[in-house]
Amino acid sequence: MTIRLGGIIAGLAITLVLVLWSLLPGAYSYAFDPAPEQQPSAAFYEHGHGPEGGFSFDGPLGKWDYAQLQRGYQVYKEVCSACHSLKYVAFRNLQQLGYTEAEVQAEAASWTIPGIDPATGDQTTNPGKPTDAFPPVYYSGQGHPPDLSLITKARHDGSNYVYDLLTGYGEPDPAKAAKVGFETPDGLYFNKHFPNVNIAMPAPLSDGQVTYADGSANTTAAMAKDVAAFLTWTAEPSLIQRKQTGWFVIGFLLFATALAFLSYKQIWAGVKPKKK
């Protein structure tokens, strides 16, 4: 009885404190105080939906498009790598994109990796080896270019996000901007798919910027899709292996569970009354 009485008193006390000191003042200010001002930029943000037709690796039956991954790697190398590192990826991993061992060695050697000369102790650079990771990038401009190894997992719906961001540059609607007094700050660029629409990265891609060896389309949208696919691979190289393993595992489990269900029914057959 004491516990119940104490419980009732404590319960009423907690509720009273919550309602009188937190709920009512909060509800009052929510109802009568002016709503907190929205950033003018919020009116310009548009939620993107990724490339038309989606990616080849989407969905449970998705597959890598190796030609696309190789094109995406080319875009990374020729454009993104000026500012963005890729530190969790090693050159040896590129073999997964369909390059031969010799091609990977040649590709690695085309990059310079900072090192120490063992004879003098001076800083030096060496040509890359397959075991090296992509080199760090020293960037002195405005902003802070993130490492791209994990970018498609570090953003919500990351593959589509990267595509949307790369194709979201432009100018704000001038009439709307004048109305809410919105201006893109100096040194930043307008991008309708960036969360606060002001991004430090200038539009990195323009039509025809990269010439693909296989003669594929090199519009901004096509390159954005290719590099988004490549960055999906860098973030999760095991993506397709994972899905394929999943089908095998779930197929086995469906079979095993069906057997478990049948044995459960058989064992209980004599005990359970018939359903009315």
Next chain:
Amino acid sequence: MSFAWAKQYEPQSAFTKWLDEKLPLPRLVYNAVGAGYPVPRNLNYMWNFGVLAGFFLVVQIVTGVVLAMHYAANGLVAFATVEHIMRDVNYGWMLRYAHANGASFFFIVIYMHIFRGFFYSSYKAPREMIWLLGVVIFLLMMATAFMGYVLPWGQMSYWGAQVITGLFSAIPLVGEPLQVWLLGGFAPDNAALNRFFSLHFLLPFVIAGVVILHIWALHIPGSSNPTGVEVKQESDTVPFHPYYTAKDGFGLGVVLILFTTMIFFLPNALGHPDNYIEANPLSTPAHIVPEWYFWPFYAILRAFTGDLTIPFTGIILVQAKLLGVIAMFGSILIWFILPWLDKSPVRSGHYRPLFRKFFWFGLIPAMAVLFYCGGAPAEQPYVVISQIATAYYFLHFLVILPIISQIEVPKPLPFSITEAVLGKDTAPEAPRTGSVDGGDAGTATDGALQPAE
């Protein structure tokens, strides 16, 4: 087990006879989860979740021990070693995704197990000790899961550690030094990461120990059942093996299908993208949210937005933060007194019309709202909604349950489990020797007939 009709272990071979004399381990297993444990014959699928929780504890320990072989608890490399596991360790991605989603599934099955307990009043005499140990397990799980989430050393790991240890700073006088002592510094860093790793490795084995006590305590009165009427006779029970091993095997298969679907097709759906950004003390994420299984309690923490003041004087008695911390811990600690708050002699919610209404239309919606608001940003209208749900949560356990257990008129109970299942019970009226007379008709429990192992 306690029932007189429980089958006895009979070693067959010379070796098992020898072993049974020296160390009767097979006998222990036989009596715990074998044919020697008579279980009510009418358990529904809600009784699968105890075994499933045990399964996920094993999954977490096995995957966790292997992950620890490849992980380094050092702030400089922790994030990179997790990527090493994902990229270079053979099937490391599978291990890590199994461990991360295993934590989520552990909580899913534990919540089902706990809410089964709420609905069928599994906490009532003679099973209070099972319930109390269960609450201890849940608290240990929460601590373990929190510290495990810090280990990948991503942004949510770091800022989660900052926020959760910051809760202790709300304690008057000793709060700030306590937080510094817990973290081993003024902010989360290597010292915090190291101790969290150490404790994250230790606590699962503590949980396993308490689980053994939980099961031991369960075997004294035996399992509860959906009617809440205690076992009276042999026809009320079936041996755990093969009947419930078969049923649990099927339930395990179903849950494994869901679990592997998450691992192989949606491994990051329950996580937060920010945790793939390495911890950065200089950059605070826009919304710091804990893992989904903490959302209801996080909502209770954030529901207290106003300091408790003496009106018109400006004197602060208790700061809002401390109120929130007390409420959050209190919201789980009140489960410890639940067996004494709800005094209704009827256990099962099926026979309690008033209780059942408050359960389905009060507690469950309140928990759903708290869950949703805990994951939402701390803005209106989520704050007001979560405050109403928080108020209901405390009123439900502390005020409504004690009162309805006084005023409710329960529906008539079946005479026995056999009657509930078959519609008739032809057994002699007098209970047989060794039966456990439960509280089905409000009678006191006769503990004398429940010998321990």
